[in-house]
Amino acid sequence: MYSNVQAQDELVPGSQLTSIFSNYEVLTILGEGTFGKVAKCVRMADKKTVAIKVMKNYSVEVANIEVAMLYMLSMHNGNKHNLVEWYQAFMDRGRPCLEFEYLDKSLFDFMRERHFQPLSLMEIRPIVMQIAIALKHLKSIGIIHADLKLENVMLVNHQQEPYRIKVIDFGLAHVTSAATVGSCLQTSPYRAPEIILGLPFTEAIDVWSLGIIAATLYLGFLLYPGYCEYEMVSKQYP
Structure with missing residues (x-):
């Protein structure tokens, strides 16, 4: 090409x-x-x-x-x-x-502008539902996004259509049938256990990332921060 x-x-x-x-x-x-x-x-x-x-x-x-x-x-x-x-x-x-x-801004930029103040459940629900619809469609056509994160979910036009989103960036996307054990996928804080442990994986890894996004919007911080897998798995909560 x-x-x-x-x-x-x-x-x-x-x-x-x-x-x-x-x-x-x-x-x-x-x-x-x-x-x-x-x-x-x-x-x-x-x-x-x-x-x-x-x-x-x-x-x-x-x-x-x-x-x-x-x-x-x-x-x-x-x-x-x-x-x-x-x-x-x-x-x-x-x-x-x-x-x-052209889309408005990413969820990461939106949260940063808010100084990462948590969103309400009424604000989070439509975001999660729209991402879930996107993931259901990707599963139906046999594609794993493999890099779902706040930066790759865009608000379309937040002033005119609050909390309407679209998923972007298919640079790491995989055909599900070609998923290879040991692949280095997903940004570290959003990385599913299957990827961390080198196990067989499916489009379910995107659902894990969606869960991390939902938790981050609700809490205002990442559940598993860290630049490497060791930092992620060693994270402890009171």
């Missing part, structure tokens, strides 16, 4: 991205991870605001895996099941780019 080509252009506000369909002006950088950055952009062809995940040029294989998962989801209209809407993939000067609908 992609080839490794060295890209020299830095992704900053005011810079440009180009696909065969349109040019894009970068407005702001929304976030940065191991494999690249996510930018809020204006699609110049129709002035629509979109989010573009611009991956580093050495992340070609990772991009190809995510594109394969997104193609699978697009065949089943995942947009109706609280999954982010994906528009296209393209290359910009050697960088794989994935174009998505």
